[in-house]
């Protein structure tokens with residue numbers, strides 16, 4: 374019930390002493406954020422650098438807090454995960470991102486895809502597949518336009534469970550991207566067992582890529598790995614012309630980053646790219 378999910382519920386939680394008052398207040402505010410329509414999805418374009426055409430967009434959640442203003446997902450996603458609120462919030466993001474993509478398709482941009490981040494907590498939910506299936510049928514979106522982004526750390530908690538779940542997702546027809554690739558602690562062997570479609574090179578490797586030999590080597594290796602395994606590759610966090618030139622020379626053409634665009638409201642993206 375509502376009452377149960379309100380303030381009192383948290384007041385007596387045993388882990389309260391471990392958590393900052395700030396976090397507890399944020400969690401309570403987050404309960405209300407969804408129904409108060411304080412959450413909003415921004416879309417960051419993924420551009421084919423060969424022709425500057427938009428291929429897809431990543432849905433990125435924003436919280437417009439009435440007093441604090443914009444709160445970064447880096448600050449509230451962990452709270453949403455810890456409290457379990459990420460489940461209804463994540464469902465809301467999926468539904469609205471699919472609805473938005475359907476609008477773009479109806480406007481004639483029929484090849485466009487949308488990428489949605491899935492937290493480990495959502496991935497573990499028993500009804501994940503039913504949830505996604507019902508969103509696809511409600512919106513009438515063909516499944517292969519929906520790309521689910523998972524990080525290595527999220528999917529490596531329980532390998533057997535993970536492979537099964539990923540295969541079920543694939544059977545629905547959605548695509549799976551491995552986010553922040555290269556920052557996790559897992560072995561590379563899983564890449565051949567897991568039904569992954571896309572690797573996203575983490576943006577930390579883009580820093581100083583023309584001068585930092587380690588970052589250049591790591592990025593080149595990840596791109597070559599994806600190419601040799603027949604996976605798609607997206608470079609994240611591309612901010613400069615030098616980075617773009619470096620990536621283009623390695624035949625990495627799908628680019629997401631401030632060089633092309635910050636995340637935008639759907640209308641702004643429509644205006645800029647369509």
Ligand code: C2E
Pocket residue numbers: 417432433434445446447450463466490491492552553576609610611612629630631632636
């Ligand atoms: P992420 O999935 O790795 O998303 C990419 C982040 O990099 C976004 O930050 C994006 O704004 C930022 N970014 C993109 N290009 C550039 C660039 O050129 N330079 C720099 N400095 N940054 C760039 P954002 O939107 O703050 O999101 C942070 C993280 O929050 C995301 O990282 C993701 O892990 C999480 N997140 C965001 N939305 C959701 C959501 O709906 N569900 C879940 N579970 N997590 C989300």
Ligand code: CA
Pocket residue numbers: 431490522552
């Ligand atoms: Ca992501």
Ligand code: CA
Pocket residue numbers: 552553573575576609
């Ligand atoms: Ca990422």
Ligand code: CA
Pocket residue numbers: 553
């Ligand atoms: Ca990240």
